[in-house]
Amino acid sequence: MTSATHGVGHAVPGEHGHHDDHAHHDDHHHGPPSGFMRWVMTTNHKDIGTMYMMFALMNFFIGGIMAMIIRAELFQPGLQVVEPEFFNQMTSLHGLIMIFGAIMPVFVGFANWQIPLMIGAPDMAFARMNNWSFWLLPPATVLLIGSLFVPGGSLSAGWTLYPPLTVQQGMGMDMVIFAVHIMGASSIMGSINIITTILNMRAPGMTLFKMPMFCWTWLITAFLLIAAMPVLAGAVTMLLTDRHFGTSFFNAAGGGDPVLFQHIFWFFGHPEVYIIALPAFGVVSQVIPAFSRKPLFGYSSMVYATASIAILSFIVWAHHMYAVGMPAAGQLFFMYATALIAVPTGVKVFNWVATMWRGALSFETPMLFACGFLFLFTLGGFTGLVLSIVPVDIQLQDTYYVVAHFHYVMVAGALFSAFAAAYFWMPKWTGVMYNETLGKWHFWLSMIGFNVTFFPQHFLGLAGMPRRIPDYNLQFADFNMMSSLGAFVFGGSQLLFVYIVYQCYSRKGEKAAANPWDGAEGLEWTLPSPPPYHTFETAPEVK
Amino acid sequence: MSDMAKRDLPEWAQKRARGNRIIALVLLGLVVLYVVLFVTRYVIR
Amino acid sequence: MTNGTTRFARRLIAASAAALATITTTALAGNMNLQEPASPIADSVYDLHTVITLICFIIFVGVFGVMFYSVYAHRKSKGHKAAQFHENVRVEIAWTVIPLIILILMAFPATKTVIAMKDTTAPDLTIKVTGYQWKWNYDYLQDGFNFYSTLATPLAQIEGREKKGENYLLEVDNPMVVPMNKKVRVLITANDVLHSWWVPAFSVKQDAIPGFVRDSWFVATKEGTFRGQCAELCGKEHGFMPVVVQVMAEDKYAAWVADQKKKVAAAADDPAKVWEQGALIARGEKVFQANCAACHQANGKGVPGAFPALDGSAKVNGPKADQIHILMNGVMKDGKPTAMVSFKQLSDTDIAAVITYTRNSWGNKTGETIQPAEIKAARG
Numbered sequence: 001m002t003s004a005t006h007g008v009g010h011a012v013p014g015e016h017g018h019h020d021d022h023a024h025h026d027d028h029h030h031g032p033p034s035g036f037m038r039w040v041m042t043t044n045h046k047d048i049g050t051m052y053m054m055f056a057l058m059n060f061f062i063g064g065i066m067a068m069i070i071r072a073e074l075f076q077p078g079l080q081v082v083e084p085e086f087f088n089q090m091t092s093l094h095g096l097i098m099i100f101g102a103i104m105p106v107f108v109g110f111a112n113w114q115i116p117l118m119i120g121a122p123d124m125a126f127a128r129m130n131n132w133s134f135w136l137l138p139p140a141t142v143l144l145i146g147s148l149f150v151p152g153g154s155l156s157a158g159w160t161l162y163p164p165l166t167v168q169q170g171m172g173m174d175m176v177i178f179a180v181h182i183m184g185a186s187s188i189m190g191s192i193n194i195i196t197t198i199l200n201m202r203a204p205g206m207t208l209f210k211m212p213m214f215c216w217t218w219l220i221t222a223f224l225l226i227a228a229m230p231v232l233a234g235a236v237t238m239l240l241t242d243r244h245f246g247t248s249f250f251n252a253a254g255g256g257d258p259v260l261f262q263h264i265f266w267f268f269g270h271p272e273v274y275i276i277a278l279p280a281f282g283v284v285s286q287v288i289p290a291f292s293r294k295p296l297f298g299y300s301s302m303v304y305a306t307a308s309i310a311i312l313s314f315i316v317w318a319h320h321m322y323a324v325g326m327p328a329a330g331q332l333f334f335m336y337a338t339a340l341i342a343v344p345t346g347v348k349v350f351n352w353v354a355t356m357w358r359g360a361l362s363f364e365t366p367m368l369f370a371c372g373f374l375f376l377f378t379l380g381g382f383t384g385l386v387l388s389i390v391p392v393d394i395q396l397q398d399t400y401y402v403v404a405h406f407h408y409v410m411v412a413g414a415l416f417s418a419f420a421a422a423y424f425w426m427p428k429w430t431g432v433m434y435n436e437t438l439g440k441w442h443f444w445l446s447m448i449g450f451n452v453t454f455f456p457q458h459f460l461g462l463a464g465m466p467r468r469i470p471d472y473n474l475q476f477a478d479f480n481m482m483s484s485l486g487a488f489v490f491g492g493s494q495l496l497f498v499y500i501v502y503q504c505y506s507r508k509g510e511k512a513a514a515n516p517w518d519g520a521e522g523l524e525w526t527l528p529s530p531p532p533y534h535t536f537e538t539a540p541e542v543k
Numbered sequence: 544m545s546d547m548a549k550r551d552l553p554e555w556a557q558k559r560a561r562g563n564r565i566i567a568l569v570l571l572g573l574v575v576l577y578v579v580l581f582v583t584r585y586v587i588r
Numbered sequence: 589m590t591n592g593t594t595r596f597a598r599r600l601i602a603a604s605a606a607a608l609a610t611i612t613t614t615a616l617a618g619n620m621n622l623q624e625p626a627s628p629i630a631d632s633v634y635d636l637h638t639v640i641t642l643i644c645f646i647i648f649v650g651v652f653g654v655m656f657y658s659v660y661a662h663r664k665s666k667g668h669k670a671a672q673f674h675e676n677v678r679v680e681i682a683w684t685v686i687p688l689i690i691l692i693l694m695a696f697p698a699t700k701t702v703i704a705m706k707d708t709t710a711p712d713l714t715i716k717v718t719g720y721q722w723k724w725n726y727d728y729l730q731d732g733f734n735f736y737s738t739l740a741t742p743l744a745q746i747e748g749r750e751k752k753g754e755n756y757l758l759e760v761d762n763p764m765v766v767p768m769n770k771k772v773r774v775l776i777t778a779n780d781v782l783h784s785w786w787v788p789a790f791s792v793k794q795d796a797i798p799g800f801v802r803d804s805w806f807v808a809t810k811e812g813t814f815r816g817q818c819a820e821l822c823g824k825e826h827g828f829m830p831v832v833v834q835v836m837a838e839d840k841y842a843a844w845v846a847d848q849k850k851k852v853a854a855a856a857d858d859p860a861k862v863w864e865q866g867a868l869i870a871r872g873e874k875v876f877q878a879n880c881a882a883c884h885q886a887n888g889k890g891v892p893g894a895f896p897a898l899d900g901s902a903k904v905n906g907p908k909a910d911q912i913h914i915l916m917n918g919v920m921k922d923g924k925p926t927a928m929v930s931f932k933q934l935s936d937t938d939i940a941a942v943i944t945y946t947r948n949s950w951g952n953k954t955g956e957t958i959q960p961a962e963i964k965a966a967r968g
Binding site: 258 | 599619620621622623629632633636637640641644647648651652654655658659662663664665668669670671672673674675676679680683684687688691694695698699701702703705706745746747748752754755756757758776780781782784786788791792793794795797798799800802803816817818819820821822823824825826827828891893894924925926927
Binding site for chain 1: 553555556559562563566567570571573574577578581585
């Protein structure tokens, strides 16, 4: 493996698209059918990718409105906007919708579009199952949102679903359980698809260690999904039977233990956050080298670091449970294991910085978001390290410090990475350059809005403000008001992103070249923008 | 009208179909194993 | 400077100014760190947090100093040409091993504190803490008395009709009282769902798990009142069940204990007493506000779809045996418990009073008076 091809496959020029033997297939379609049924029946990875992304964008706003309601209530002390019970429904659904409806589907959308293009495959290994993976999601979302309108309202026990409180909840909870099952099935099928595609459908010559990092991170993430989602399914099924079928898994009176749920849930829950983070890392590993005009530093280390993070993610779950009363030995084990994850994560951060070092940097919108990610995700990582230390966590668990931590890694981390991916690849998908000025505005408004929203929350947590409360003592008033103002700015700025996306998808912008980015490398950039409906019908030659 | 399914896959991809099936069955088997383990651990006492 | 650079520099300055303004105003607002420690463990935790945050801050500044320098100096628009290096095994090993060493060093003081926090042996006194929806009960096991600790902030303040007090949402009718400089072991459990008992000044947080008892401990080294909150979502009033601990000098504490024992004896209402309706209704209104109004509302109209109205209710206006049964046993639906739990822990007098109150308030005019003796009989 020479340094020139390390991590990147180059197609032989002239071989792209479907300008090849038409003698062979006289009855195949040259383009997509038209109308609504195109989208319902499509098995094309590009169409399915687009649907995932649009679906995610819609849920981003639904979850976002819930966040605005939350921050409106928390704007001042006192109960002004909503009742406490409804407030709890908002916090619970905001979490579920953002995680399962927005951030996970958007990265699956990127996977669908990009993985076949990056490895030179004509489509995903199981194109029809791919369709079903997507179409399971809208009904699940209808269940989630619909649960707000049934008697008793929706889940109000937090997205973490702890019993015994969730056993007390009304029928909205059952709709949530059903939705979780459906989304889990979608993810598992999608993961089988991704693993099979990456392992078996790479173009000849594209060895695993020539694959782009985005494909590596998705390969590893797909294994995490298969290992974690069934556990969640088990946990919510046990909740269902405790609620309706007389079991007492989580009821002490029947011989069970509420803490058992926490173990099972977090055994899923911790790998889940890496399921969200790893594809985000993959995107950043594509964007930073492109805009540094320099190869990714330490490609193999990055692969091993990602794999280490994935494996370690299975032995740290009880750091979400330090205060349940587990023995010191348990607390210590999980503290050491959790701190250990900082090592491969740090390796990745250093490698990204080293990629930028002495590159030829330019700061178009994708790079702005990637750098924002680097800076803010790392900050979130540090607060995670603080939280991993048991005695400190005892003070901070269930406070706004935790809320700040996970929003830094999930929003300034995963979401910013998703924005970077969108700006980076939209010219390819749509054939239109997005408006760079507007993109920069979106970045800076998001950057400032996000930090004003969440940085003060660290202080709120340190000062003693718990999570999941609709009202608070006066000592917390100033930071809460600041946080809410930031949230309104941050939320509002996302409308700009919708406009930018709308412009691209309705062809209102400059035409994009096959490779609009000076330093981007990879098979996808050898294709026209937008690429033909079917690509790599002939396997590209990979050097 | 199902797209990929009805079209002939490009030949080089067609050769991969058997490998795809094997990988998918192994992974599905893992998921099934999970369910079996769950049931034996928590349901059958 | 090119146009792009000026714009970029201006943006960077604007962002930094915003950040600086944020930090300054927050510093002025106070409350940027953990609360002032009032126990030796809280002290250790405070210091541990300071050290770790400092280490993180130094590494952060180091790494991003490098990145920001790169952002400034290695820009294409400045004419910088990209180097092409892309791996270095020695450097990878270095930035794997050095962070590992830093983490191991952090682990030592952290481990010591973990072990210390778990050592509940040889306490001077033991108090059982039970979390309820939505209040705490403190049971002084050795002294034979217990009491509920409920939020004391008036509804008028929460609804904005009155100005909020300094201890808004952090005040209770009966705080836990402990002696200074004595090791207090707390046994923590719950009655219904998960709660969590937390006092930041002592750095004590322990989840309250129904059906299980877990313990923790603290030594309060300062006199005064220390306030915390429930730290595990437990339903709609999760934000409204504060934890208040009053620390007294040893002699004052002894006096308080003696006083409590006397009060308990005196307050044990004679269930044989026959009450006059007006007094019983007045007593019942207080009981209603403390125990019922959160769900059934002060006006008795409940919350449609969630909590039934009592005003005009068939149960409240019908045979009193039915209503007594509900208060003693709670309401089951399809064989499962609902949010209307049993209130049999209230005294005979309190239950009789609140039933009498509901039957003679709002639109309900039964004219009935239920005496404590009837409740005592219903207990069987």
